[in-house]
Amino acid sequence: MSTAGSVWTRVEVGLNVLAVDPAGLGGLWLRARSGPVRDRVMAALPALPLPQKRLHPSIGDEQLFGGIDLTATLAEGRVVQRKGLLAEPAVLVLPMAERTQPGLAARLAGAIDMGAGHCLIAMDEGAEPDETLPAALTDRLALHVDLDALPYGATDPVELDKDALAQARARLGQVKAAPKVLEDLTLLAVRLGIDSLRAPMLALRTARALAALGGEDEVDIDDLTTAVELVLAPRATQFPEQEQDQDQQQEPPPPEPEPEDRQDQEQGESQSLDELPLQDILLEAAQAALPADLLAQLAAKKSGRGAMGGAGAGAKLKGNRRGRPIPSRRGRLDSGNRLDVIATLRAAAPWQTIRKQESRIERNLHIRTDDFRIRRFEEKSDRLLIFVVDASGSAAMTRLAEAKGAVEILLAEAYARRDHVALVAFRGEDAELLLPPTRSLVQTKRRLAALPGGGGTPLAAGLKTALEVAIQAKGRGMTPTVALLTDGRANIALDGTPNRAQAGEDATKMAAAIRLNEFPAMVIDMGQRPERSLKALADTLGAPYIPLPRADANRLSSAVSAVLDA
Amino acid sequence: MTQPFPFSAIVGQEEMKQAMILTAIDPGIGGVLVFGDRGTGKSTAVRALAALLPPIKVVAGCPVNSPSLDRCPDWAHVGQHDIVERPTPVVDLPLGVTEDRVVGALDIEKALSSGEKAFEPGLLARANRGYLYIDEVNLLEDHIVDLLLDVAQSGENVVEREGLSIRHPARFVLVGSGNPEEGELRPQLLDRFGLSVEVASPKDIDTRIEVIRRRDAYEMDYDGFMGKWRQEDAELRDRILAARAHLNTLKTSDAVLRDCAELCLALGSDGLRGELTLLKTSRAVAAFEGAEEVTRDHVRKIASSALRHRLRRDPLDEAGSTTRVTRVVEEVLA
Known part of the structure; x- marks a missing residue:
């Protein structure tokens, strides 16, 4: 698979291509510290x-799209317009x-889409796999480069030949691509599990730029292989299936491709049978450039999403629209901000005499x-802990008492932690909020x-009620977590009939639904012996499984707190 | 500046294109919501929509695109009497937009530089009589959504703040697009969209290749490509205009009304907005096809678009609402 040396070669080629057709390729996603x-x-x-122009992630509309130049406006006493960075x-x-x-991301994506000739270099310094550039942008940038694992020794200064680049740019408009090339790129993208149609499009433009660099008038096989390595391989979401012999040893592909999808691929393959050699060469190129740990990465992406429950679980949000006011500070009056008039006047007050003497314009104030003070607020999204408590059977009486105790303890802490609590109990045939x-x-x-x-x-009814509560709470801006406290296996199905098999199936379905909604969860097994079906249910939920036989309210609440804070 | 990719050149995505055309024929349908994966042509279609819309007549210099001088708001101090023809406004509502920018606010620059208390109209004023487009609508901040709901409901924008008391008409058609993986839309906002469309990447290799081929032609041979498709766009616009004229002469039988009502009942959609949209949309389809009368076939054609976002969510139904609607349509309109 890919070695450090070849990664750097690709980076060099990529930069050359980008220099030939910066606007057409959209840009570069550079993941590196x-x-x-x-x-x-x-x-x-x-x-x-x-x-070259520098942006920053919290750049305002006024800087991007232009607007009134306040400094000049105030100094001259008439409205002065200023051009935006995207102009x-x-x-x-x-x-x-x-x-x-x-x-x-939406605005930059729009700017790239409009074909205004921008080229975005996104310097992604994310440390965690899910800390990354929004997908709306990665999709539009042709080149994806990950330098994190690359040692300095494996790199050389990038050499770009200005004259060659200028010649290539001049030639770019004349480079032709055979219709077959289009088909092959599209087909290959499908086989690599790339859904977006922008990918083959960008690969084609890359191949054109490569041909122009090589001084050719038509895209050839070398240009194509390189373009595939540069553009398609980093976007792959699956290993392409082996042809003819379906190797049983091969890693199971991730579950994305739907059956019909697969059919189409086969159709496509049979259509272009006469061109198989070209497909094979391209496929090999893509495979060579696939990251070695593709499957591991994909798995991490999936589980990460389930367990983390989206962005900002109960996190502090520093905004400037609402929440608890925090001291205002000096800032620019662009679109997202609100002026703190009192603080602005206070800041301007000491200077009035001096400014009056200096100013050419007669004014009272x-x-x-520099005086502008911007209002700032801080808010925290509230956390909601939904207890789903098993109140079935006679033994449940003690368990229920402990659960009640735990709820009370957690609520007492809630004032400090800004947590809300909800309790769903299920027993008999139904669940109740x-x-x-x-x-x-x-x-x-x-x-x-x-x-x-x-x-x-x-059990399924309990989970269903919990899901409904969680969805409602999320709509109101809270961050829900589901805590399931039970000891046994489901034996009542969703429709209220005592059917163990159906009940288990329903519970699994509901758990999957909760996971699909990306609500974090935990399963606390309070039975005497750990119950295997509960472990499986926890896996379906993507939740930690905590066996706690004979738990009391204190141990319970500390276990829940530990999971919440993890 | 190059023009956006032409609408007629979009390959496939027939349901999305149909919905856009219908909303252009009858703005009363109430807008389109396009939900789908990345790179499926959502943004392209919406940006191309503007070229399909017939121009409107407005008073020159009026900030809210009033059709006649007496309808211009007082605060705008419109002095001119000229009526000019303008393209139908399609206003982009960016995600990080502030409340001030949407509803309008005190013109702070004027206030600071000349001490004058003036109103600076916002995006809602510009979108009056036109379209308001929200990309990534599911990521829009809640307080902006509240604002839009309120204005979309009343058709009037009222600003009472910072010593200003201003009102102006704000009737617009909402067009939204988004990727469902990134977040859900509140049911209240969902309900405001007349039609909802789900788009997916084409699964058919030939279609995919055709998409790439046309896009490539658009980028490499802009003039030739646009010359060819601009013609098609113009023809489509003429058909839309003809359909608009035809809309009022269409007959709608009681049987069709009954069909609409039965469909909505069977699906358990809330309120009566479902029926109304269903009716208006069927009428628009019939007008577009040049039919004399609205028939059951027309209803069947657009039932999914008009109803799929009005169902109560069933977490156990993995098939999704499209399948549910199709099933019920099969049963009711058998």
């Missing part, structure tokens, strides 16, 4: 035939790209851009006192 290796890449950027074609360098908000999301201790105690027990185990 700040360091000498990245500096070598950045040093090559001036070879791009566009002015003219440019190489947009975006450092700390992993912190790009969806809003900025002299305010400069005993305690809607609340932070009120008094209300909790009153409702909990009236909780009865006994009957069957309608």
